[in-house]
Amino acid sequence: MTASFKYYEFFAGVGMARMGLGDDWQCLFANDCDDLKYASYADNWDGEHFDKRDVALVSAADLIGQADLAWASFPCQDLSQAGAKKGIGDADGLDATRSGAVWPFLNIVKSLADEGRHPTLLALENVTGLLSSNGGNDFQALCSTLSDGGYRYGVVVADASHFVPQSRPRVFVIAVRREVPVPRALRSDLPQAPWHPPTLLRASAALPEKNASDWIWWSPGLPPGQRVRELVDIVDVSDAADWNSAEATSRLIGLMSDTQLERLAAAKTAGRPMIGSLYLRMRPSREGGGGNVQRCEIAFGDTLGCLRTPKGGASRPRIIVVDGESVRTRLLSVREAASLMGLPDEFKLPETYNECFKLIGDGVVPSVVRFLADRILEPLAQHSSAFVSLIGERKTSA
Incomplete structure (x- = not known):
C-alpha cells in the first residue's frame, strides 16, 4: 500500500508518534541521539532512515525529499514539574538547555524553507510547562520563530486520559504554512473545552500583537466517547x-x-x-x-x-x-x-x-497522535495538496 503522506520525525524515541500516524504516513527521516531509543526503534520499525546524531549536527541536506509534516517531540526535562525548569534557552545557543534542542530543529525547518522544501505542517509536542516556563517567554519565543518562518499556529492541550487510563496532559503546537488556507471546519473563533484550558488562554493572550495575528484556535471536535481499554x-x-x-x-x-x-x-x-x-x-x-x-x-x-x-x-x-x-x-x-x-x-x-x-x-501516546492526525493533520495535508494543485493549474492556464 502506498502511503498518502510523508513526514520527518525528530526526537523519535521508540517511534510512538510513528505508530500513531500509521500506515498512511511514510517516514522519510527519523532522528534521535539516544542509543537505547535507537535500538528499540530498530527492533520495532524499519530503521533505514534513522539518524543517530545529535539534532544540532543534522542539516537540511540530510533530509530526503519533501515532507507534508515535520514532527518533533523535543526533550521535556527542562520544562516538566519534575525537572530543573531551565526552559528552552535561546535560539542562538548561548543559553543552551536540553529542552533547547527545539532550536536546531527549527533551524532545519528554516533551511528547508530556504530550499523550497518546507513541510506544510509542523507538530511540536511537549509537557504543559512549555506554556508557562520562564514566565511565558519561552512560548512567546517559540511562536515568534514560527511566525518569522512563515507559519500560522495554534495549540491543542490533549490529556491522554481521553484515550487511555493514564492522566498525561501534553501540549501539541500545530503549525501550517501561512499561504495555505485553513478550512473552516478545522478552526474556531473561540477556544473550546477540553482542548484549550486556562493555562493556554493565558499563554495565547500574552503573545505580542505581531504573533497573535498568526494564532489559530484548532477545533479537533469532541474527544472519543470511551477508551479502548480501561x-x-x-x-x-x-x-x-x-x-x-x-x-x-x-x-x-x-x-x-x-x-x-x-x-x-x-x-x-x-x-x-x-x-x-x-x-x-x-x-x-x-x-x-x-x-x-x-x-x-x-x-x-x-x-x-x-x-x-x-x-x-x-x-x-x-x-x-x-x-x-x-x-x-x-x-x-x-x-x-x-x-x-x-x-x-x-x-x-x-x-x-x-x-x-x-x-x-519519554513517549507520546499513539492514540492521541492518531486522533490529531485524523481530526487536523490529515485534513490539512489533503487540503494543502488540493490547494497547491489548484494554484498550479491556474498558473498553467494563465
Whole structure:
C-alpha cells in the first residue's frame, strides 16, 4: 500500500508518534541521539532512515525529499514539574538547555524553507510547562520563530486520559504554512473545552500583537466517547502479580498523613476493588526543626498518574489495590505501563526495568497522535495538496 503522506520525525524515541500516524504516513527521516531509543526503534520499525546524531549536527541536506509534516517531540526535562525548569534557552545557543534542542530543529525547518522544501505542517509536542516556563517567554519565543518562518499556529492541550487510563496532559503546537488556507471546519473563533484550558488562554493572550495575528484556535471536535481499554483491563489484581510483602505495605501506610489515611479508609468501604496510584514524595515536616520528610500519597480513580522516566527508587511508578480490608501495593509492571501508553502486547521493549520505563516515560501516546492526525493533520495535508494543485493549474492556464 502506498502511503498518502510523508513526514520527518525528530526526537523519535521508540517511534510512538510513528505508530500513531500509521500506515498512511511514510517516514522519510527519523532522528534521535539516544542509543537505547535507537535500538528499540530498530527492533520495532524499519530503521533505514534513522539518524543517530545529535539534532544540532543534522542539516537540511540530510533530509530526503519533501515532507507534508515535520514532527518533533523535543526533550521535556527542562520544562516538566519534575525537572530543573531551565526552559528552552535561546535560539542562538548561548543559553543552551536540553529542552533547547527545539532550536536546531527549527533551524532545519528554516533551511528547508530556504530550499523550497518546507513541510506544510509542523507538530511540536511537549509537557504543559512549555506554556508557562520562564514566565511565558519561552512560548512567546517559540511562536515568534514560527511566525518569522512563515507559519500560522495554534495549540491543542490533549490529556491522554481521553484515550487511555493514564492522566498525561501534553501540549501539541500545530503549525501550517501561512499561504495555505485553513478550512473552516478545522478552526474556531473561540477556544473550546477540553482542548484549550486556562493555562493556554493565558499563554495565547500574552503573545505580542505581531504573533497573535498568526494564532489559530484548532477545533479537533469532541474527544472519543470511551477508551479502548480501561484500568481494570490493564492492572493485574490477581495473586500472581509481584506484590510487596505485608510488612513493606505496612511501612508505606505508616508514611501516610491523616488525610491520606482517610482516603485509604474511604477506599475500603467502596464495595469493590479500588486501584490507585501510590507516590513517595518529600513534604515539609510538621514537627519542630523544619526540613522535609518522606510521605506516601495515594490517588484513586479510573486513571493512573502520569508515567515518567524514573530517576531513582522513589520515582518508580507504584500502585495500590484496596478490596475491603485487603490492601496490597507493588511497582507497576513494564507490560502494564506499556498498555497504559496504548502499546500493543507485541511491541518489543528492553529487558531491564529502568530501560523500559525510560522509553515509556519519554513517549507520546499513539492514540492521541492518531486522533490529531485524523481530526487536523490529515485534513490539512489533503487540503494543502488540493490547494497547491489548484494554484498550479491556474498558473498553467494563465
